[in-house]
Amino acid sequence: xxxxxxxxxxxxxxxxxxxxxxxxxxxxxxxxxxxxxxxxxxxxxxxxxxxxxxxxxxxxxxxxxxxxxxxxxxxxxxxxxxxxxxxxxxxxxxxxxxxxxxxxxxxxxxxxxxxxxxxxxxxxxxxxxxxxxxxxxxxxxxxxxxxxxxxxxxxxxxxxxxxxxxxxxxxxxxxxxxxxxxxxxxxxxxxxxxxxxxxxxxxxxxxxxxxxxxxxxxxxxxxxxxxxxxxxxxxxxxxxxx
Numbered sequence: 001x002x003x004x005x006x007x008x009x010x011x012x013x014x015x016x017x018x019x020x021x022x023x024x025x026x027x028x029x030x031x032x033x034x035x036x037x038x039x040x041x042x043x044x045x046x047x048x049x050x051x052x053x054x055x056x057x058x059x060x061x062x063x064x065x066x067x068x069x070x071x072x073x074x075x076x077x078x079x080x081x082x083x084x085x086x087x088x089x090x091x092x093x094x095x096x097x098x099x100x101x102x103x104x105x106x107x108x109x110x111x112x113x114x115x116x117x118x119x120x121x122x123x124x125x126x127x128x129x130x131x132x133x134x135x136x137x138x139x140x141x142x143x144x145x146x147x148x149x150x151x152x153x154x155x156x157x158x159x160x161x162x163x164x165x166x167x168x169x170x171x172x173x174x175x176x177x178x179x180x181x182x183x184x185x186x187x188x189x190x191x192x193x194x195x196x197x198x199x200x201x202x203x204x205x206x207x208x209x210x211x212x213x214x215x216x217x218x219x220x221x222x223x224x225x226x227x228x229x230x231x232x233x234x235x236x237x238x239x240x241x242x
Contacts, residue, residue: 001215003241004050004141004163004222005232009034013041017233017242021078023050023141023222028057028085032067040074049076050110054084055092061101063090068103078108080141081133086120094129099136113142113162115154139163144224146175148213155217163220166207168232175205175226206235 004021009030016022022042026035039049051071058064071079081095081104092098095111111133117123137160144165145151155162167175211221225232236242 001211001241002220003236004220006222006224007229009038011229013038013045015229015233016045016047017236019047019236019242021048021050023080024052026052026054026057026084028089032058032063033070036067036070036074036076039071039076043075048078050078050080051076053079053081053095053098055082055095055098056084056086056088058084058092058098059090061091064092064098064101065103072106076107078110079104080110080112081137082112083118083120083129096129096132099133104136109137110139110141110163111137113140113154113158115142115150116145116147118143134160139220141165141222144222146210148210151214152217161220162218163222164214164218165222165224166210167205168223168225168228169206169235170226170228170231172205208239 002021003019004023005017005019006023006025007016008025008027024035024038024042026032035051039051042049053064053067058067081098083095098104111130113130114126118126121129139161140158141163142151142154142165144167146167151162151164155164207221214221223232233242
């Protein structure tokens with residue numbers, strides 16, 4: 001199996017596990033130049049950095065071009081192109097517009113998949129966007145899920161490889177919070193149901209069952225740590241995943 005990991009700008013790179021593909025978020029309030037420089041540090045460590053390019057968080061084509069060129073100059077070979085937050089800060093309203101600039105030639109490209117929907121876009125618009133983006137993409141990375149049936153159904157309909165988003169070991173209380181943010185409807189209901197039965201809501205929940213049920217349809221897993229990198233490292237080591 002193959003694992004990738006998502007980090008933020010504040011992540012201490014000395015704490016990273018032995019995983020090659022490291023995705024770097026670009027959140028509202030972050031500076032794209034800081035993300036590019038984080039990618040440079042990862043290249044120097046022998047990692048394969050995958051910076052996020054969130055369309056609605058990028059001001060205009062000049063800013064996008066500068067961001068892309070910085071990444072290229074630093075040895076970045078791969079990128080994740082996403083819509084980003086609900087409200088655009090500039091000229092770009094969707095990830096398709098980033099592709100249409102032609103600036104990503106030569107990159108290996110991932111796009112976002114939402115098997116349980118997104119709070120930022122309707123299901124019908126989400127489906128159309130996926131159709132429009134696929135010709136530009138090499139693979140799909142999904143939002144994280146706790147329920148297996150939506151992702152199995154999603155994978156069965158795709159012509160591209162799917163990297164399944166999973167939550168690293170995390171408290172149910174933390175997972176409930178993030179499930180609400182990303183709009184993972186089925187997983188949110190699943191967590192609420194299990195929370196009512198849980199003896200200890202603060203004990204980290206591990207993704208082992210999820211992986212066991214999914215590995216027959218995908219061998220690629222993308223880990224969201226939600227700040228729990230130490231727990232994730234421990235879990236990866238215990239299972240000889242890294």
